[in-house]
Amino acid sequence: MGEVLTDAFKQLLANIQDYSVMSGRALANLATGPRYFQDILDQMDDIGVGSLPIVLMAGFFIGAVMVLQTGSQFTRFGQTALTGDVVAIALVRELGPTLTGILVAGRSASGIASELGSMLVTEQVDAMRAMGTDPSRKLVTPRVLAGILMLPLLTALNDFIGLLGGCVASVFSLRLNAVEFWTRAINALDFADIMQGMMKPIVYGFILATVGCYKGLTVRGGTQGVGRATTQAVVVASVMIIGADLFLTKLALYLGDKIF
Amino acid sequence: MTPDPPQNGTAAVVAFTNVKIGFEEGDVLRGVSFEVLPRETLVLLGETGTGKTLTLKLAAGLLRPTQGRVEVLGQEISSMRERELLTYRRQVGFVFQEGALFDSMTVAENVAYRLREDRLEEDEIESRVQESLRFVELEHTGDMLPSELSGGMRRRVSIARTLATRPPIVLYDSPTAGLDPVTAQTIITLILQLRDVFGVTAVMATHRLQDGFGLARFRFDAESKRVVRLEPNDAKASSRGESDEPITRFMVYRDGRVYFEGTPEELAESKDPYLQKFLV
Numbered sequence: 001m002g003e004v005l006t007d008a009f010k011q012l013l014a015n016i017q018d019y020s021v022m023s024g025r026a027l028a029n030l031a032t033g034p035r036y037f038q039d040i041l042d043q044m045d046d047i048g049v050g051s052l053p054i055v056l057m058a059g060f061f062i063g064a065v066m067v068l069q070t071g072s073q074f075t076r077f078g079q080t081a082l083t084g085d086v087v088a089i090a091l092v093r094e095l096g097p098t099l100t101g102i103l104v105a106g107r108s109a110s111g112i113a114s115e116l117g118s119m120l121v122t123e124q125v126d127a128m129r130a131m132g133t134d135p136s137r138k139l140v141t142p143r144v145l146a147g148i149l150m151l152p153l154l155t156a157l158n159d160f161i162g163l164l165g166g167c168v169a170s171v172f173s174l175r176l177n178a179v180e181f182w183t184r185a186i187n188a189l190d191f192a193d194i195m196q197g198m199m200k201p202i203v204y205g206f207i208l209a210t211v212g213c214y215k216g217l218t219v220r221g222g223t224q225g226v227g228r229a230t231t232q233a234v235v236v237a238s239v240m241i242i243g244a245d246l247f248l249t250k251l252a253l254y255l256g257d258k259i260f
Numbered sequence: 261m262t263p264d265p266p267q268n269g270t271a272a273v274v275a276f277t278n279v280k281i282g283f284e285e286g287d288v289l290r291g292v293s294f295e296v297l298p299r300e301t302l303v304l305l306g307e308t309g310t311g312k313t314l315t316l317k318l319a320a321g322l323l324r325p326t327q328g329r330v331e332v333l334g335q336e337i338s339s340m341r342e343r344e345l346l347t348y349r350r351q352v353g354f355v356f357q358e359g360a361l362f363d364s365m366t367v368a369e370n371v372a373y374r375l376r377e378d379r380l381e382e383d384e385i386e387s388r389v390q391e392s393l394r395f396v397e398l399e400h401t402g403d404m405l406p407s408e409l410s411g412g413m414r415r416r417v418s419i420a421r422t423l424a425t426r427p428p429i430v431l432y433d434s435p436t437a438g439l440d441p442v443t444a445q446t447i448i449t450l451i452l453q454l455r456d457v458f459g460v461t462a463v464m465a466t467h468r469l470q471d472g473f474g475l476a477r478f479r480f481d482a483e484s485k486r487v488v489r490l491e492p493n494d495a496k497a498s499s500r501g502e503s504d505e506p507i508t509r510f511m512v513y514r515d516g517r518v519y520f521e522g523t524p525e526e527l528a529e530s531k532d533p534y535l536q537k538f539l540v
Contacts, residue, residue: 034377119362127360130320131374131425132350134342 018218022140023210029134029141036138043146046111047209051104051154058103059158062095063087063165071174080174084184087166092189092197093252096159098245100151101204105237109212112143113233116216117226125217135217144209151205152198159197192256200248204241211237271334273298273429273461274319279328279338281314288314290516291328296463299506301455303472304465305538306513312465313357315513316431319463320354321345333429350374353422353430353460357437359414361406367393367417368402374425392420396450412443419450423458430454432464436471448474449487455506456480469538476508476524512538 029035066087074080116139119125125135163185170176215233219225272295279292288311296302304312317323318330321337330338337348361370368389375385393399396416406414415435422430432451436444448471454460456479466472481488490505510527512520512535520527520535527535 122358122363123356123360124362126317126322127354127356127362129322129346130349130352130354130356131377132346132348133377134346 015218019210019214022136022214022217023144023206025136026140026144026210026213029137030145034137036142039138039142040145043142044150047104047108047143047146047205048150048153051107051150052157054103054107055100055154055158056161058099059096059161060165062099063091063162063167064169066090066095066162067166067169068173071170075174080170080176081180081184083170083174083176084166084181085188088163088185088188089193091162091166092159092193094245094249096162097151097155097197097200097204098241100155100158100201101208101241101245102238104147104151104154105204105208105211105241106234108147109208109215109233109237110230112209112212113216114226114230116213117219117229118223120217120219121222121226140210140213140217143213144206147205147209148202149205151201151208155197155201192252192259196249196252196256199252200245203244203248207240207244208237211240271298272296272331273300273333274302274463275329275331276315276318277329277331279318279325279330281311281318281323281325287326288516289318289325292513292516292518293328294511294518294521296461296509297507298461299455299459301451301462301464301475301506301508303475303508303510304463304513305467305469305472305510306465308467310513311516312513313433316354316433316463316465319431320352321349322354350378350425351427351429353425353427355415355418355422355430355432355435357433357435358411359406359418361414361417361421363406365405366402367398367404367406367409370406370417371421371424373421388424392424393417395423395453396420410443412439412446415439415443415447416450419447419454423454426458427460429461429463432462432466434466435464436466436468444468444471445474449480451475452478452480452487457482472508472510473524473528475506476510479506 067083070086071080071083074082116125119139125139128135128138163182166185167178167181170181171178212233215229215236219229221228274296276295277293279289280287281289288309292311292315294302304315306312314323318325318338319332321340325338328338329336332348333351335348337345340348361367362373365373371389371392372385375388380388389402390399393402396419398413398416398420401409401413401417406417409417435447435451439447451462451464452475455462455475464471464475477490478487479490480486508524510520510522510524511518512527514534520530520532528539530536
C-alpha cells in the first residue's frame with residue numbers, strides 16, 4: 001500500500017516536472033527563432049474567433065441571470081438601482097474571466113489535446129522531429145501564445161456582452177433605466193477591477209493551452225488514450241483555472257490595495 | 261553468430277557500437293553493433309518487439325541509447341543536444357510505417373514541408389514537389405488530403421516527402437507492412453529507384469523477407485527505366501565498400517542482440533533453425 005502511494009506520488013512529481021519543463025520551453029522559444037507566425041495566427045483564429053460565439057452567448061445569459069438574482073434581493077430593500085454596480089464588479093472581476101477561462105478550456109484545451117494526441121499516435125510528431133522541426137516550437141508555443149493573447153480579448157467581450165445582458169434584464173424585469181444602469185455600472189469600476197479582470201485571463205489562457213498540449217503530447221494507448229487525454233485536459237485545465245483564481249484574486253486584491 | 265566487420269577502411273555511413281536501450285519493461289536492445297557502408301542497404305529482420313523500429317529511431321536521433329555510440333554520416337549523434345539533432349535530422353530521411361503524413365495538410369504541402377521550413381523560393385519548392393510526386397507517380401494528388409488516399413498511396417507520398425530533400429540516407433520502417441503484394445512491390449521498386457538512381461544508403465526494417473531479397477536480387481536500370489535482375493556475378497564480385505554495384509546485407513535480431521549479419525546468400529543457405537523460421 002505504502003509503495004503504491006509512493007509510486008503514485010513520484011509519478012505525480014514527474015508529471016509536474018515534465019509539465020513545467022514543457023511550459024517553460026514554450027515561453028523560452030519566444031526569445032529565439034524559428035518562429036511560426038502562420039501557426040500563431042491560425043491558433044489565434046481557432047482559440048479566439050472560434051470560441052467567440054459560446055463566450056458571447058454565455059456572457060449575455062450570465063449577465064442577465066446576475067441581474068435577476070441580485071435584483072430580487074435589492075427589491076426587498078428598494079435598492080434596485082445598485083444592480084448595475086454589483087453586476088459590473090462581479091462580471092469584470094470574477095465571472096467574466098473565470099467563465100471565459102472555463103468555457104474556452106472546455107472547447108480549446110480538449111481540441112488541443114485531441115489534435116496533438118492524434119498526431120502523436122499516428123507518428124506525425126515523430127515525423128516532424130525526423131524532419132528537423134522542434135514540435136515544442138511548431139505545436140506548443142503557437143498555442144500557448146494564442147491562449148495568452150486571446151483570453152483577455154475574449155474576456156473583455158464577455159464582460160461587455162454580460163453587462164448588455166444585465167442591462168436588458170434590468171430594463172425588462174426591474175424596469176430600470178438603461179442609461180442609469182450603464183452609468184452606475186461604469187462608475188462602479190475602478191482601475192484595480194479592470195486590472196484584476198484582465199490579469200486573470202492571461203494566466204487562464206496559459207493554463208488551458210499548456211494543459212491541452214501536455215495532455216496531448218503525453219498520450220499513451222492509441223485512440224482510446226486520445227479520448228482519455230481529451231477528457232483529462234478539460235478537467236485538469238478547469239480545476240487549475242478555478243484554483244489559480246483563488247490565488248490570483250488574493251494577489252490582485254493585495255496589489256490593488258498597495259498600488260491603486 | 262557475430263557480425264562481420266567491414267573488410268576495408270571505407271567510412272561507415274551508419275555505425276552502432278554496443279548500443280543498449282531499455283524502458284521500464286526492460287532492455288530491448290542489449291548491446292547491438294553493426295555498420296552500414298555507403299550505398300549499402302541493410303535489411304533488418306526480427307520478430308515484433310525485437311527493436312527494429314527502435315534501431316531506426318536511434319539512427320535518426322529520435323531516441324537516445326542508454327549505453328553505446330551511434331554514429332551517422334561521421335557524426336556521433338548519441339551525445340548530441342536536441343538543437344544539434346534537429347539540424348542533423350535534416351540529412352536523414354525517415355519513412356514511417358503508416359506514412360505519418362500530416363493529415364491537416366494537402367499532399368503537396370506534406371511534400372513541401374521541409375522545403376518551406378528551409379525557406380526555399382516558392383518556384384523551387386513547386387518544381388521539387390512536382391518532381392518528387394512524379395517520381396512516385398502521384399503528381400495528380402497534390403491537392404488531395406492524406407485521408408483521401410489509399411494506404412499504398414500514403415506510403416508513396418511519404419517516400420516523395422523524404423525524397424524532396426535528397427537525403428543521402430533513408431531509414432524505412434516496415435514500408436510494406438499491411439499492403440497487398442502488388443502495392444508492396446510498387447513500394448520496393450521505389451526503394452530500388454532511390455538506391456540506384458539517387459545512390460541512397462538505406463536501413464530497412466521489415467517482416468517480409470521477400471522485400472529484402474527483392475532489393476538484393478534486382479536493380480533499377482535508369483536508362484530503360486525498368487527493374488532488372490542483378491547478375492549473380494555482380495553480387496559475388498562486390499565485396500563491401502569496393503564495388504559500385506548495390507549491396508544488400510541482412511541482419512536478424514533475437515532477444516535484443518544481433519543474431520545474424522551477412523549476405524542474402526548466407527542467410528538463404530543457413531541451416532540455423534531460428535533463421536529457417538524467416539525463410540519459410
